[in-house]
Amino acid sequence: xxxxxxxxxxxxxxxxxxxxxxxxxxxxxxxxxxxxxxxxxxxxxxxxxxxxxxxxxxxxxxxxxxxxxxxxxxxxxxxxxxxxxxxxxxxxxxxxxxxxxxxxxxxxxxxxxxxxxxxxxxxxxxxxxxxxxxx
Amino acid sequence: xxxxxxxxxxxxxxxxxxxxxxxxxxxxxxxxxxxxxxxxxxxxxxxxxxxxxxxxxxxxxxxxxxxxxxxxxxxxxxxxxxxxxxxxxxxxxxxxxxxxxxxxxxxxxxxxxxxxxxxxxxxxxxxxxxxxxxxxxxxxxxxxxxxxxxxxxxxxxxxxxxxxxxxxxxxxxxxxxxxxxxxxxxxxxxxxxxxxxxxxxxxxxxxxxxxxxxxxxxxxxxxxxxxxxxxxxxxxxxxxxxxxxxxxxxxxxxxxxxxxxxxxxxxxxxxxxxxxxxxxxxxxxxxxxxxxxxxxxxxxxxxxxxxxxxxxxxxxxxxxxxxxxxxxxxxxxxxxxxxxxxxxxxxxxxxxxxxxxxxxxxxxxxxxxxxxxxxxx
Numbered sequence: 001x002x003x004x005x006x007x008x009x010x011x012x013x014x015x016x017x018x019x020x021x022x023x024x025x026x027x028x029x030x031x032x033x034x035x036x037x038x039x040x041x042x043x044x045x046x047x048x049x050x051x052x053x054x055x056x057x058x059x060x061x062x063x064x065x066x067x068x069x070x071x072x073x074x075x076x077x078x079x080x081x082x083x084x085x086x087x088x089x090x091x092x093x094x095x096x097x098x099x100x101x102x103x104x105x106x107x108x109x110x111x112x113x114x115x116x117x118x119x120x121x122x123x124x125x126x127x128x129x130x131x132x133x134x135x
Numbered sequence: 136x137x138x139x140x141x142x143x144x145x146x147x148x149x150x151x152x153x154x155x156x157x158x159x160x161x162x163x164x165x166x167x168x169x170x171x172x173x174x175x176x177x178x179x180x181x182x183x184x185x186x187x188x189x190x191x192x193x194x195x196x197x198x199x200x201x202x203x204x205x206x207x208x209x210x211x212x213x214x215x216x217x218x219x220x221x222x223x224x225x226x227x228x229x230x231x232x233x234x235x236x237x238x239x240x241x242x243x244x245x246x247x248x249x250x251x252x253x254x255x256x257x258x259x260x261x262x263x264x265x266x267x268x269x270x271x272x273x274x275x276x277x278x279x280x281x282x283x284x285x286x287x288x289x290x291x292x293x294x295x296x297x298x299x300x301x302x303x304x305x306x307x308x309x310x311x312x313x314x315x316x317x318x319x320x321x322x323x324x325x326x327x328x329x330x331x332x333x334x335x336x337x338x339x340x341x342x343x344x345x346x347x348x349x350x351x352x353x354x355x356x357x358x359x360x361x362x363x364x365x366x367x368x369x370x371x372x373x374x375x376x377x378x379x380x381x382x383x384x385x386x387x388x389x390x391x392x393x394x395x396x397x398x399x400x401x402x403x404x405x406x407x408x409x410x411x412x413x414x415x416x417x418x419x420x421x422x423x424x425x426x427x428x429x430x431x432x433x434x435x436x437x438x439x440x441x442x443x444x445x446x447x448x449x450x451x452x453x454x455x456x457x458x459x460x461x462x463x464x465x466x467x468x469x470x471x472x473x474x475x476x477x478x479x480x481x482x483x484x485x486x487x488x489x490x491x492x493x494x495x496x497x498x499x500x501x502x503x504x505x506x507x508x509x510x511x512x
Contacts, residue, residue, distance in 0.1 A: 044285055044292055046234050061481060079420065079478040086259045086511045089161055090196060091252040092208045092229055092239060093283060 020068050021122045023107065023129040025114045028052075032117065032132045037073050040117060042084065043094040048117075056097040057106050057118035065103065065121045072135045073119075157200040162512050164193040165257045169505030176501045178492055179267060180216055188215035190264065190505065192255060194224065204231040212255065224255070224276070237283040245277045246296045246320040249331055249380045249393055257509030261389070261415050261422050261476045263488035264505075268430040268470050269393060269409040272376070273307025277316055291323040301337070308404075311341025311369060318376070327385035331393075333378040338371040339399050345463075348403075351456045358450060363457060366438045367403045374399040387417040389424075405432035405464035413472075420478040427471055434465035467495040483510035 022032060030048040032040075039045035040056045048054045059066040061078060070078055088094035100106045103124035110116045111128035125131055167190040169181045176182070180189040194212040201207060209226045213219035227241030244252045247270075254265040254275070279300015286293040297319040303312045318335030343349050348367075355364040378395035394410040413426035438461050445454035474488030490503040 039287075039292075077417075077478075078481060079484070082482065082511065083259045086163065086256050087253045090163060090194075090210065090256045090259075091244065092198075092225065092227060093237070095159065095198075 019122050020065050020072065020119050020135045021125050021131045022117065022119045022133045022135070023110050023125065024117050024132055025110055025112075026128075026130045027114045028117075028130065028132075030132075034073060034133070037133075041069075041074060041097060043088060043096070053115045054117055055113065055115045057109055057116055058097040058099045059103070059106060059119070060099040060101055063102060065119060068135070069119050159198045159200075160195065161198075162193070162195045163256050163258060163510065164191075164512075165255075165507060165509045166191045167263070167505055167507030169503060169507075172502035172504060176503075178490065178501045178503045179264070181503055181505070190507070191215035193219070194255065196225075205229070206231075235285050238280065239283065240280040242276055242278050243281055243298065243300070244275055245272075245298065245302075245316075245335070246281075247272060247333060247335065247376055248378060248395065249322075249382070249391065251275065256511070257486070257507075258482075258484055258511045261424050261486075262413070262426065262472065263474055263486045263507065266393075266411040266413070266426060266428045266470075266472075268428045268468060268492075269395065269411045271307065271407075271409060271430070272397065274302055274304060276304075277302055277313075279316065288323070291325045294322045294324075296320045298335075306341055308369075309341045309344035311339060313337035313339055313374070314371065320378075328383045329381065331378075331380040333395075334376065336373060336375045339369050339374040339402070340371050341369040345460075347456075348460050351453070351460055354453055355457070358453060360442070360453065363438070363442060366401055367457065367460060369399065369402045369404075372399050372401045374404070389413075389415040389417070389422075403435065403438065403461045403464055405434045405466070407432045415476075422476040422478075423473075424475065425471075425473050427469070430466055430468040430470070432464060432466035434462050436461065465496060469493045469495065480510075482512060483508055 022037065028048070030050055036045070040054055046054055067078065070076055070081055074081065076084065085096045100109060103120035106118040106120050107124060107129055110118050122134060166187070168185060168187045169189065170185045171178055171181050171183050174183045192212060192214045194210055196208065196210040198206060198208040206229045208229065210224045211221050212224040213221045223242060225242055225244060227239045227243055230238045232238055246252050250260055250265045251270060253259045254270065277298060277300045279298060281296055281298040284295045299317045301312065301314050301316050304310065314337060316335065316337035318333070320331065320333035322329060322331040352364045352368050355361070374397070376395065376397050378393060380391070380393035382391040390413065392410070392412040397407040398404070408431045409429065411426055411428040413424060415422050415424035439454065439457045442454055442457065445451060470490060470492040472488055472490050474486060477485045479485050485508050487506045491500060493500045
C-alpha cells in the first residue's frame with residue numbers, strides 16, 4: 001500500500017515538476033535567461049551573452065515538449081505563434097527556428113554544434129548536452 | 136525605370152540562385168464570401184449578391200538564401216478582385232548587415248500602419264480585414280530601399296524601419312506617382328504593451344480618375360485661373376503621413392488603437408484624420424472582437440473661397456465646378472465591426488465579421504456580412 005502511494009506521489013510530482021530542459025552544447029558557457037530564450041526563439045536576437053552566434057532549434061509541432069515550451073516559455077498558443085511568424089515570414093523580416101523531428105534529433109544536433117540551443121523533455125537529457133535551465 | 140530594374144534585379148537573383156541555395160516556399164490564402172444586407176448597398180466591393188471573389192486571394196512566397204548574408208524574396212499574389220491575375224506583390228533582395236540590421240531593396244510594402252505590411256495575410260490578425268477606412272491611402276507598395284533594425288532599448292524591444300523610394304501606379308484618386316518618398320516607422324514593445332509612430336512624406340503627382348476634375352483643370356487654365364488650378368491639382372505637391380498606435384496584449388485581452396493624419400499641400404486632397412480602436416478577447420481557440428473606425432476627411436473650402444466673386448459672373452460654372460470638385464473630398468463615416476476568429480486547424484482560421492458603416496454626411500448606413508477562411512502554408 002505504502003509503496004503504491006509512494007509510486008503515485010512520484011508519478012504526480014513527476015507530472016508537475018520541471019519537465020522541459022533547455023540544452024546547449026557542453027562547450028557553451030553562457031547563462032541563458034527566460035528573456036534570452038524569448039528573444040532567441042522569437043527571432044529578436046541571434047547571439048548568446050558572449051556575442052557568439054546562437055542557432056535556436058525547435059521541436060516539430062505535436063511533440064509534447066513543444067507545446068509546453070510554447071505556453072510556458074513563450075507564453076503563446078501554437079496558433080498565436082504561427083500568426084506571429086507569418087507576420088515576419090511574409091514581410092521578409094525573419095524565418096522561424098528550424099524544426100527537428102523529436103528529442104533525439106534536437107539532442108544530437110546540440111551535441112554536434114557549439115552554437116545550437118534547443119529544448120527537450122527532461123527525461124531525454126544525457127551527458128552529451130548541457131542543461132542551462134528547466135521549466 | 137529604376138523601379139522596374141530593381142524588381143528585375145530581385146527576380147533575376149531568384150533565377151541565378153546557386154543550385155545548393157536553401158529555398159523556402161511559403162504561402163497564404165484567404166477565401167471570403169460576403170454580401171451587403173440591403174439591395175443597392177455596396178461596401179468594400181461587395182453588393183447584395185453573395186460574392187466569393189472580392190476579398191479572396193492566394194499568394195506564394197519564394198525565398199532563396201544566396202549565402203554571404205544575401206537573400207532574395209519574391210511574393211506572387213493573385214487577388215479575386217483582379218480575377219486572380221498573378222503579380223509581384225513583393226520582390227526584393229535582402230542584405231543582412233549584422234545581427235540587428237537588414238537592408239532590403241526592390242518592391243516593398245510601405246509600413247504606414249501597424250498592420251499594413253501583412254494586411255493581406257489574414258491569418259496574422261483576428262479581424263476579417265484590416266480597418267479599411269483607417270488604412271485608406273489607396274496604394275500599398277513602394278519601390279526602393281529600406282533598413283530594418285531591431286534593438287533592445289531600456290528594456291523595450293525596438294523595431295525601426297526607414298524607407299526611401301517611390302511609387303508609380305493607381306491611387307485612390309487616379310493614376311499617379313510619388314517621388315522622393317522617405318520616412319520611418321518605429322515600434323517599441325515590452326511584455327504586454329507596445330507603441331508605434333510613423334512619419335512619411337513624398338511629392339505626389341496624379342491624373343484624376345474623375346474626368347470632370349481634369350476638364351475643370353483645363354478650363355481653369357484656359358481662362359486665366361492657373362493659380363486656382365494649382366491649388367487643386369497634384370503636381371509634385373508635398374504629401375505627409377503621420378501615424379501613431381498603441382496596443383496591449385494581456386491575459387487574453389487584446390486592445391489596439393491607431394490614429395493617422397494625411398495631408399497633401401496645394402491640392403484638393405482633404406485633411407484626413409482616421410482612427411480606430413479594437414478590443415478582442417481570446418477564449419481558447421475562439422476570439423470574439425469588436426472594433427470601431429472613425430473616418431474624418433475635412434475638405435478645403437479655402438481653395439475656392441477667394442474666388443467667390445466669380446459666382447455672379449459668366450464664369451460661375453468654373454467657380455461652382457471648383458466648389459463641387461473640392462467638396463467631393465469631404466467624408467465623415469463611422470464603422471462598427473463585430474466578429475470572431477475560430478482557430479479550427481493548426482494552419483487555418485475561420486472568421487465571421489459583421490460591418491456596419493454609417494456615412495454621416497449622407498446619413499446612410501450599410502451593413503455587410505463576410506465569412507471566410509484564412510490560412511498559411
